[in-house]
Amino acid sequence: MSTNPRTRRTASSTEGAPEAAGEGGAPPPGVRAIKKYPNRRLYDTQTSSYITLADVKDMVMAVEHFIVLDAKTGEDLTRSILLQIILEEETGGVPMFSTQALAQIIRFYGHTMQGVMGNYLEKNIQSFIDMQARLTENAVVKLPNPVQSFMTSYMEQSSQIFTQMQEQMAKQAETLIGAIQPIPPKK
Incomplete structure (x- = not known):
């Protein structure tokens, strides 16, 4: 959330970018x-x-x-x-998140990887929505076994997103390690 009172976020299921208030x-x-x-x-x-x-x-x-x-x-x-x-x-009703998943999410708050995890979850959810839309399109066209195709595509995209997250983590680790230079002993 923004600290500037003139900048507001709007809820939207189709766009990720926040809109500024007038x-x-x-x-x-x-x-x-x-x-x-x-x-x-x-x-x-x-x-x-x-x-x-x-x-x-x-x-x-x-x-x-x-x-x-x-x-x-x-x-x-x-x-x-x-x-x-x-x-x-x-x-x-039927919960979407298990107790373990909720606990894991809570553990990321305040962690150096909080931003990366939030970004990863957001991209993964968007990937799932995109795959769901393709599945719906394919169901209309009546392709053979659209569920298997959907899951394969989803797993491939999820793997790509996870790889990107790992790369971001590696870059952040390099930055952190580079910032922690050993102090030479005093003579």
Whole structure:
């Protein structure tokens, strides 16, 4: 999250780049503004009505661009609201993450590899979405065994992303090791 109050991130399922807020903290054109009040209620400025987390989830599923702002401070709360939706989904039905996977993710916070891991997960999820889209296309064309083709392609892309992550880790390690030069003994 940005420390500049004029820079805001918007939730979008199709684009990775954050969009900057306009002058005065207003969201950019085409971005739906949701205000969160201290009583935890969410107000949709587009429909002039209060909404629920389920409504926000529906916006995510519909690939609508939106931003959630604190009604008092204008602080961007979008990530917090998205995390609440994930928490509800994880506790409500069949969880996507195992306890072990969640523990591993937590261990990366504050670790030097936190940024690399976040980047790796994001690229891997995007790769999976791309493969899913291809699988859907292939199902329409009725190719033989599209699931096997999908998994093969996904594994190849995942392997490429993992290789890139390893290269980034090696570069970071070289940088860290280069910064830790032994101090010659005093004479």
